[in-house]
Amino acid sequence: MPKAPDTVTLELPAHVRWLPAAQAVVEHGAPTLGLPPKKVMRLVMAVEEIFVHLARTTPGCAVLLRLLRRGSSVQAVFRFQADVEDLWAMNLTAAQELTPTDENMDHMGLLLAAGVSDGFSITREGGTVQLVLSQDKVYPETTPSDRGLTAARGALRMVDDPHPAEVAEACALARGLYPAEKLHPDLSMAGKLVDNAAGGGIVLSVAKDDAGAILGMMFWEQTSERSVGFCGPYVFSQNSGPVAKALTENMLNCLARSRTIGVCSRRATDDLPLEGFEALARIHYCHKNIVCAEQRIWFRLLREDDGAVIWAHAGMVDFLEETYARLSLMRDIRTVENIGIEMPARSVFAAELNQELSEAHLRVLIPGLDVEENIRKHAAHLRSSGYENIFFTLDLALGEQACLGGALMANGFEPALVLPFAGKSDLVVFQHVASRS
Incomplete structure (x- = not known):
């Protein structure tokens, strides 16, 4: 039997009497999806504000609310039929324009929802609006390693599904060896990188030698159906050239079996072999x-x-x-x-x-x-x-x-x-x- 996705779906009318149902889904569902208590309360607050806004501006409209895990975050996804005219209050600059008056209460709620969320997005499909509120899970910071470069022993081999402990070691080495501008932000939280890989958001590979030492890492994500953005290669070997080439060729070989047309660097290091x-x-x-x-x-x-x-x-x-x-x-x-x-x-x-x-x-x-x-x-x-x-x-x-x-x-x-x-x-x-x- 196929495994059910980590998703909860609720359809309800936009009316304040249904607010407790929306609150309950998030309060009980978000912890199950891995969100810690403080983050759960922030997501509950954001969902409350959006739901109350809809109840005031489009009373009785059908609202589809989905709660799901996506890699390193938990998302509350609203779908509804409404005018997008008032959603401007979710802008980063909206606080400069709003004062706490009665006529601004709806806008203040949207401002609060955007402010307590780690991310949000809005899309329109005809008359249907989809609004996504995200809360990132909490991860410990990965401490940079001072181990330095390693002398390789034996042949190189690629590992396309590394163990979380191997990813954590690679992140620590990358942070210790490369400047901040060459590092993807997730490298500072190895657990986040692991969860994003497990959720399919990124693909990650490491290079190891015969002794099992980690000599490098590279990862990439599908930015669209036809495009990939990559980070690295991050090399931890004294002989960097062969490791960087092997990591890059491994990525290109994986993508050759996909519909990807072009690859573009997001955080390329100076170790990237430039041929091609x-x-x-x-x-x-x-x-x-x-x-x-x-x-x-x-x-x-x-x-x-x-x-x-x-x-x-x-x-x-x-x-x-x-x-x-x-x-x-x-x-x-x-x-x-x-x-x-x-x-x-x-x-x-x-x-x-x-x-x-x-x-x-x-x-x-x-x-x-x-x-x-x-x-x-x-x-x-x-x-x-x-x-x-x-x-x-x-x-x-x-x-x-x-x-x-x-x-x-x-x-x-x-x-x-x-x-x-x-x-x-x-x-x-x-x-x-x-x-x-």
């Missing part, structure tokens, strides 16, 4: 008390590109044409500045923040008429909060996103790199130019 890779971009990174430096992003095409039609604001076209010519990718670029569809008055952005690396990644969840002002507010808020590396990603398959390139460039952003195949089509990443000062 193209330099995708040079990104300027600044860190606290450290001079700004360049980090190179690498790309490799695994099979023939059939070409694609993409959308772009006119101000992005020269950058895109140069990039695609350099990568020998066929793209039919259609310019768009205003697609003329009716949009909400207020836009909503998602923000992924990494304080240690002074890094913020923004993306649009709901385009709105205020998008240019919202971009300006987010950039100013992040800069004043100490974030020096601010990025904004658009999907060029979507005209309503591609046309935002003009608003980004009007507010201090410049196109920095293209990630082929990484979204519905290619993604273009903008960087706030103030990050280079």
Whole structure:
């Protein structure tokens, strides 16, 4: 008999008398899915606020609530029919606009739900809205190892399903040997990396010698159906070349059996063997008390590109044409500045923040008429909060996103790199130019 998924589903009307049922599902289900008590209460609070908001703004509408485990997090997923007009209060900058008045109570609840969540996302499919609230599980920090590099004994072998203790050792070695800007954030919490691998979010392999010593590690994740982003190779051997090559070739061999067309580095180390890779971009990174430096992003095409039609604001076209010519990718670029569809008055952005690396990644969840002002507010808020590396990603398959390139460039952003195949089509990443000062 097939194993049931770790998911609880509840369908109920948006009315406050049903709030205890939604609360109970999260209170009792989230601990079963591995969330600790304090995190459970934060998820309960966020679910309460969203449910009460729906009961006030769309009373009686059908709400589908799912609770599930996804790798290292537990998620509460809402699906409902509603206007997205009021969801702007989930923006990172909404607190600057809201005061605790009666007319703002609905918005205050959304602000609180976003604030207590470790992550959230909003998507629309026709008239149906899907809102996802996430809470990350808690993991102990992995202490960097001071062991240094190891002399290999015997032949190399790849292990594609390493034991958690081996992953923990590899994470500790990577933290001890590589600078912070080369490290994926999950390397600081080996248990999180293990859970994400077990949940299928990433694929992880280690290199070992005949004596069982761990000589290296590399991992990657499917960023879309046709694209993979990788980190590493992290090498712990005195003879780094053969280990780095073996880890990279192992990844490419695994992907050869998939539908992946292109691979792109997310945190590539200097050990990456460059044969077959193209330099995708040079990104300027600044860190606290450290001079700004360049980090190179690498790309490799695994099979023939059939070409694609993409959308772009006119101000992005020269950058895109140069990039695609350099990568020998066929793209039919259609310019768009205003697609003329009716949009909400207020836009909503998602923000992924990494304080240690002074890094913020923004993306649009709901385009709105205020998008240019919202971009300006987010950039100013992040800069004043100490974030020096601010990025904004658009999907060029979507005209309503591609046309935002003009608003980004009007507010201090410049196109920095293209990630082929990484979204519905290619993604273009903008960087706030103030990050280079």
